[in-house]
Amino acid sequence: MTESFEQLWAELAAIGKDPDSGGYHRGGWTPTEREATAWFLDQCATRGLTVESDGIGNLVAWWEPGEEIPGTIGGARGARLPGVVTGSHLDSVIDGGAFDGPLGVVSALSAVDRLRAEGFVPSVPIGVGAFVEEEGSRFGMPCLGSRIATGVLTPEKALALQDRAGVSLADALKDNGVDLDRVGPSSLLARMGTFVELHVEQGRALTAPVGVASSIWPHGRFRFTFTGEANHAGTTLMEDRHDPMLTYAMTALAANKQARLAGARATFGRLAVEPNGTNAVPSRVTAWLDARAATAEVLESLLVAITRQATERAERDGTQVEMVPESVSPIVDFQPDLRNRLSAVLGDAPVLPTGAGHDAGVFSDAGIPTAMLFVRNPTGISHSPAENAEMDDCLAGVEALATVLKDLAR
The missing domain is CATH 3.30.70.360 (Alpha-Beta Plaits)
Structure with a gap:
């Protein structure tokens, strides 16, 4: 039996939290970030989702069409169709907040649970993604995993990056058992027919519980x-x-x-x-x-x-x-037809731009139809231990994401 959003959130929120500041330290390929990734893989296994990984460690766990009993899917059936992918990242900035990234991952798992409980059977696969080193807090390159996956960043340049201690990305990957010959553009993108990222809003512009992104500032x-x-x-x-x-x-x-x-x-x-x-x-x-x-x-x-x-x-x-x-x-203008469709499906949810960068922006630039949902942040504080979202708004975000996935996966 799957856990509630609150239970999932409590489990993940305990990983990598500084007991003194209350902030998070989950740099890419550090023990705490690896622990969070292990937690994600365990949750995917509990749901019987089929996990695929690319060479850098980006993960997508698939709920394939044709599942007979909710919660008991055993793997892909039939053709490997492109699908709808949702999710975010598990790494953090140095002494960061709990919500930036993980909210999108936990919400994605919870949205799948909700759809299964309703008996919904998708016509196309639904994927739950966790993408590595989005913050760039360790190796200085934001959206590192998605940049490598889309070919924006070459393996040569990526592997030469160094953290503050002088450890190269190549050495960090080798220490974590990664085959460096596999690092490069990702096969995962071939199955990403649409990508929807749910994220805590990182300012004070959103006054409703949930909104839709119009663009990302350059x-x-x-x-x-x-x-x-x-x-x-x-x-x-x-x-x-x-x-x-x-x-x-x-x-x-x-x-x-x-x-x-x-x-x-x-x-x-x-x-x-x-x-x-x-x-x-x-x-x-x-x-x-x-x-x-x-x-x-x-x-x-x-x-x-x-x-x-x-x-x-x-x-x-x-x-x-x-x-x-x-x-x-560069500036990312999310596909107007898609963002307007999501806003309409959610009852004319507000549409707003953001100054924060996201994997969604990289995937959009790569030609993948992409949209973002925002969950209200009452203080507007982010990249800080004080980052927050009310539980009622988080649950509204799960409901909104489930509604969007249902619409896109019919």
């Missing part, structure tokens, strides 16, 4: 490297310094101002300082900018303005600055 991660001259904090006159920290600080302030003026988003959330001594003027500051905007033109203008001000400040400080894009994602 966004990217950009590495700024500020170089200067290391020196003694106590003996070096202020006017004699070539301090890259000052250049970085002005750039962070400039990014904040320019983003506000443009109605965009700009965040320096990660910093590395060398030599990182309390009593030393640094020689190098590396800072990562996350920038997002409603259009590609606004995003490009924002980056130009920030980089120009950084360069002008570097000239005054006697330092140098270099900006390198690490990942850039």
